[in-house]
Amino acid sequence: MNLIYKIASIVSVLGLSLLLSFNTYASSSNDKIIERIKPVGQVCMEGDDSCGGAMVAVATSGPARTAEEVYTAKCALCHAAGVSGAPKFGTADWADRGAKGIEALLATAISGIGAMPAKGLCNDCSDDELKGAIEHMISSAP
Ligand code: HEC
Known part of the structure; x- marks a missing residue:
């Protein structure tokens, strides 16, 4: 037992x-x-630093949003009225800034400058999207 x-x-x-x-x-x-x-978008957000190089290349090739969409959603907040000295959309401000050249403007937009926060608070913007938004603002100058 x-x-x-x-x-x-x-x-x-x-x-x-x-x-x-x-x-x-x-x-x-x-x-x-x-x-x-997992869907790719969930694992690797566009512009996310944790993305592998290949993913960043995919995410930044070709703007996902149009220049106007990025501008309206992200940049207009300050650039429509010229908040804190932001170059104002549709004014000669952008003719002056445009003289710096797009690459220099893109670099300062990414790093931030004065009262302008890094990437204009558009953390999920690719470089191409930022560039598009800047060109959109430059071409608004009369
Ligand atoms: C919170 C307000 C704010 C937002 C949002 C913002 N900006 Fe700006 N931006 C500024 C200010 C203020 C300046 C002027 C800074 C200075 O020259 O001291 C500026 C300047 C710039 C310049 C000129 C930089 C240079 O080298 O002269 C560029 C380009 C620019 N912004 C792009 C953008 C883009 C693109 C977006 C949207 C993705 C954006 N900004 C969103 C406030 C903002």
Whole structure:
């Protein structure tokens, strides 16, 4: 009788640990599956620093939003009225700034300048999108 109890308890301990390790295995492989089936956009946001080089290249090739959309959604906040000395849309301000050249303007727009925050607060803007928005503002000059 005693022996039977011993065998039964050994079997149940073995069974329990088997069950536990199976659970761990199952959840770790679930994680892997979830990782694999995640949509690309969720894993790597456009402009996200954690993106691999290849992903950044994909995300920044060709603007996802038009220049006007980026300007209206992000830049108009300050540039429509000329908040804190921001060069004002549709005025000669942009003729003056335009003289700096698009590459110089893009560089300062990315880093920020004076009261202008980095990327004009458009953290998910690609360089191409920022460039488009700047060109849109430059071409608004009379
Ligand atoms: C919070 C307000 C604010 C927002 C939003 C903003 N800007 Fe600006 N921006 C400024 C101000 C202020 C200046 C003038 C800074 C100075 O010359 O001291 C400026 C200047 C600039 C310049 C001229 C830089 C230079 O080198 O002379 C560019 C280009 C520019 N902004 C692009 C953008 C773009 C593109 C966006 C939208 C993605 C944007 N800004 C959004 C406030 C803003």
